[in-house]
Amino acid sequence: MxxxxxxxxxxxxxxxxxxxxxxxxxxxxxxxxxxxxxxxxxxxxxxxxxxxxxxxxxxxxxxxxxxxxxxxxxxxxxxxxxxxxxxxxxxxxxxxxxxKKGISKEIGKDITKLLRDELKKVQGSIQGDAVRVSSKSKDDLQEAIALIKNQDWPVALQFTNYR
CATH class of the missing domain: 3.30.70.990 (YajQ-like, domain 2)
Incomplete structure (x- = not known):
């Protein structure tokens, strides 16, 4: 596991x-x-x-x-x-x-800041034109997805490589 x-x-x-x-x-x-x-x-x-x-x-x-x-x-x-x-x-x-394709540095910073401020057990890191979100709990990741979906971002966001 x-x-x-x-x-x-x-x-x-x-x-x-x-x-x-x-x-x-x-x-x-x-x-x-x-x-x-x-x-x-x-x-x-x-x-x-x-x-x-x-x-x-x-x-x-x-x-x-x-x-x-x-x-x-x-x-x-x-x-x-x-x-x-x-x-x-x-x-x-x-x-x-x-x-438009890829997440810009500014939007990536905004996403990681939102995760840092709202969810203490979740870490976000910018990796090129994507943002990797990690946590020890799958429930915390589900909360992070819900939090990000509730925001209005200037780009279309998808969630991939959930593991």
Whole structure:
């Protein structure tokens, strides 16, 4: 039996689910009567999504469709970091949506500080872009998960490697 138990807090998303959500969005854009003639392009890059369309109104509509498809595929909307809307050639607009992945140092510090202040028997440590939480009791780890879930963090958090 292990003397200490632990789990990792990470901020990640299922890339294949994102690919599927974007594919569904593209199909809906091509078939919807109000978006069919806009010649909208949605491109998935390594760490961003680029939307190129004919107006800001159409861009907002595409955002709505993309968000609906992402939610249906259990993707958090916190992974999307919407950039500035830019003018593109031919009176079109372009927007780059950065995909947020990993926990920043500041958020990691906030998580470990919250654990230190609220739960005395739990230790949190920052390990790269994840936070490892350890304790001698599984019950304390369950309390830590509940405490972290009750907070509103600027990134989507998942709990992995529970052992």
């Amino acid at each position: 292990a003397s200490t138990y632990s789990f990792d807090i990470v901020s990640d998303f299922d890339r294949q689910e994102l690919v599927n959500a974007i594919d569904q969005t593209q199909r809906e854009v091509k078939t919807r009567y109000d978006l069919k003639t806009t010649d909208t392009e949605i491109e998935l890059g390594e760490d961003n999504i680029t939307i190129n369309t004919d107006s800001e109104f159409t861009l907002q509509t595409v955002h709505t469709v993309l968000q609906q498809k992402a939610v249906k595929r259990n993707l958090s909307l916190k992974i999307f970091d919407y950039g500035k809307i830019e003018s593109a050639s031919g009176s079109r607009v372009r927007q780059v949506i950065t995909l």
